[in-house]
Amino acid sequence: MDDLIKLTNKLQTVVSSINAHDTLDLPQIVVVGSQSSGKSSVLESLVQRDFLPRGSGIVTRRPLILQLVTQRQPDGSEYGEFLHTKDKKFFDFSEIRQEIERETSRLAGDNKGISRMPIHLRIYSPRVLTLTLVDLPGLTKIPIGDQPSDIEKQIRTLVMDYITKPNSIILAVTPANADLVNSDSLKLARQVDPEGKRTIGVLSKLDLMDAGTNALDVLTGRAYPLKLGFIGVVNRSQQDILTNKPMPDAVKAENEFFKQHPSYRSIANQCGTQYLAKQLNQILFHHIKDKLPELRSKLNALISQTQQELNQYGDPVLTTGTMHRGSLILRLLTKFANDFVAAIDGTSSEMSTKELCGGARIYYIFNHVYGNALLAIPPCANLTNQDIRTAIRNSTGPRPSLFVPEIAFDLLVKPQIKLLETPSLRCVELVYEELMKICHNAGDKELMRYPKLHGKLVEVVADLLRERLGPTSSFVESLIAIERAYINTNHQDFMGAAGAMTNMEMARKKKQQMALSAKPRKLSRQPSTGSINSMIANQLTHKPSSFTNGTDEDHSQHDSFLHYFFGGAGKTDRPALMPDMPATNGVPTLSVSSMIESELEKKVDEMSLQPQPNNTNSDDPTYPATDREEMETQLIRTLITNYFGIVRKNVQDMVPKAVMHLLVNNSRESVQNRLVTSLYKRELFDELLQEDEAMAMERTKCKQLLDVYKQAFDIVNSTM
Incomplete structure (x- = not known):
């Protein structure tokens, strides 16, 4: 049993050497409790030594990973080792307390702030059972003194990060003289472990309960059921601490309290610090044993993943020779x-x-x-x-x-x-x-x-x-x-004048049909504007009926006009002044010259019948457009759109x-x-x-991580 826990301690040390806790979830017991709940006293009772800092406010300001190792020295000595002090041994436990305070201030500062970076302490003693515990800052409600304003949130987040991990056993410390319903440690534990499968409760300060009251229902699991149960402890009082009451005497007094108490004497063998240590040792052993196969698979995957990442950084040896x-x-x-x-x-x-x-x-x-x-x-x-x-x-x-x-x-x-x-x-x-x-x-x-x-x-x-x-x-x-x-x-896709006029004619007819359908009961008596073709003929002569008789002759006249109106030939090539065309079937046809003359006569007649404007300059925007100009404008717009x-x-x-x-x-x-x-x-x-310094550091860190994972895999593999 001890060998398996020592194996986990060794894994913990290897992983901690490069701060790889986030990637590898190791089995451990996490101690949670509010300030003044007796959490530190419980830990010191397990170690049978005074070694933790004491005082008002927040004392534990960095996570403390505490590894207890059962070891008997020939001289019966006990000592502690910190990971950050290499192989230095601390035989004086008051120096251990001072080193914890010194290392806390180094990262967390001299004020009451906290740090997430853990302190690693290993204690070798014949009076302890092999265990791995993580002591976390005590939960608080409101900042006191020079504590940060968000100290409650900081501590709660830190605690949740540890107890959320599935491989963590939660040791929830609650004072018996307070209402169990208001226990902060049990509230947080229930959030991450609602079924209570990996939570063990510790009731401290049972000797301080009001006379006539007891916590028997809680200790027997009737009031608040937990799979791992509740264990009651009685720690040293403040007076005992001030008078430096020896730990063996404190343990003896605790055992006497449970044996003589009328409510607890029936379960005295299941209470006390010594029983708590044995239970924690058993729980941690079985937990590690259950998690080893899963841990082995996780390490195997991490090795493969890290090796692949390291390959991407390349080998620096290639940069040596020309x-x-x-x-x-x-x-x-x-x-x-x-x-x-x-x-x-x-x-x-x-x-x-x-x-x-x-x-x-x-x-x-x-x-x-x-x-x-x-x-x-x-x-x-x-x-x-x-x-x-x-x-x-x-x-x-x-x-x-x-x-x-x-x-x-x-x-x-x-x-x-x-x-x-x-x-x-x-x-x-x-x-x-x-x-x-x-x-x-x-x-x-x-x-x-x-x-x-x-x-x-x-x-x-x-x-x-x-x-x-x-x-x-x-x-x-x-x-x-x-x-x-x-x-x-x-261009073959250009519609030309004929196509444009055809489109305009179709649009006019469609518009006319829509207008007629909108007013079917009354037909207009106004003279029709006629088609685009007849409009052109009317604009060029005041007697359009003299050369349109409904036969093929009017089509030939129409085609000839389109050619002259917007033909493809240049101005010099257009027969604008051709002699009059011969009559067809006795119907006289007009030459372009006669068309021009007729148009001019018509314009003169119109101008003589209408009042003349003050300004007849065609460049004046207010100059009214004629019907022909309106038609020409629409024709040009259609052709521009097409082209x-x-x-x-x-x-x-x-x-x-x-x-x-x-x-x-x-x-x-x-x-x-x-x-x-x-x-x-x-x-x-x-x-x-020239290699990027940050990238070189990343490659070095990746290589160290790979070595740690391989070493951890060998450790786990050797026990299976």
């Missing part, structure tokens, strides 16, 4: 370049499953961010009807407008195409930023050992990306400039291709060559391979 340093740098350069390319291609083994990254983000930029940005641009953004009319008027110069000039269309559509430049350049910038992010995230833990090398790698790749950013942006600007340089009205859509489709296709070719692919294909050319130089080896 050949080794060169091969190491070349390997790290290649690994960095491969990680960069893999992130772009989507072949990285460490790809995130929580968010888009690398090449997937570039795809998202092309197809969602950039695509939606282009679609969000209105084809006729910032283009008013007045702008269109002014452009048409300006393009005719001092001459009257015979038909919509192409130069007006060119003049209006080019600024709209220019609107595509800004989102296109922003697309280039977004891809560049994503490549920079990939560059900064490339590299593994081994590379992080060398911060200067990693910084140089990022710097070289960043320079490469910046070099490619300029040409890529310039090419994208050229794409927009190319589209503006030549307005191809012969803008063609250009937008071209740009949306070409810009991502240009970015991939000039920026992404060029960078990924030349990154390794650039890295080797810039950094694989012997004179740079010493500088680049």
